[in-house]
Amino acid sequence: MSVAVLRLGHRLVRDDRTTTHVALVSRAFGCKKIYMTQVDDSILGTIGKVCDHWGGSNEFDIEIIQDWKSLINSWKKNNGIIVHLTMYGLNIEKISLDFGEERNILIVIGASKVPREVYSIADMNIAVGNQPHSEIAALAIFLDRFYRGKELDYSFQNARMKIIPSSHGKRVKIRKLKKSS
Numbered sequence: 001m002s003v004a005v006l007r008l009g010h011r012l013v014r015d016d017r018t019t020t021h022v023a024l025v026s027r028a029f030g031c032k033k034i035y036m037t038q039v040d041d042s043i044l045g046t047i048g049k050v051c052d053h054w055g056g057s058n059e060f061d062i063e064i065i066q067d068w069k070s071l072i073n074s075w076k077k078n079n080g081i082i083v084h085l086t087m088y089g090l091n092i093e094k095i096s097l098d099f100g101e102e103r104n105i106l107i108v109i110g111a112s113k114v115p116r117e118v119y120s121i122a123d124m125n126i127a128v129g130n131q132p133h134s135e136i137a138a139l140a141i142f143l144d145r146f147y148r149g150k151e152l153d154y155s156f157q158n159a160r161m162k163i164i165p166s167s168h169g170k171r172v173k174i175r176k177l178k179k180s181s
């Protein structure tokens, strides 16, 4: 089973910081990929740097797409499940997140207004509480519920820097890169 995120409706410049954080949450909390319809180079640069330092360049991917409907339709054709996070959906507290091990999950989140079609094309419209808040919070809480906290232990294979958790201060182990001859 793999989990990916589809970020809909990024508004250039205005949403850059939020979209960067959506991508960081996706990477840190176990998603393999984020699809975006619009992106600024600065977002790609930030995520690239994070993957370079903390790992993930081979495990997490950003793909720019032109047509979100085709992506959703091909995901559905391949037995994937589409989960749309929206305050109008069924409260996450009241539903099962057991989608079956064999199904890949595409989590759709918006920036501003999400096209109405998404609400009907999605297999599930899930609310992280029925109040408006943020796509970053909704995604993080959904992933935490979905993985039951296991995503917090996630670490990447090819990290150059690794945190040594400590109750005080900042401890980081830096892996020396082999010099090419």
Ligand code: SAM
Pocket (backbone or CB within 6 Å): 085, 086, 087, 088, 108, 109, 110, 111, 112, 113, 114, 126, 127, 128, 129, 130, 131, 132, 133, 134, 135, 136, 138
């Ligand atoms: N007014 C917008 C709408 O019609 O959906 C809300 C936009 S909100 C700033 C951006 C995104 O955050 C939404 O598209 C949704 O994915 C997510 N979001 C906000 N509140 C949510 C909630 N209570 N539950 C789940 N997702 C939420």
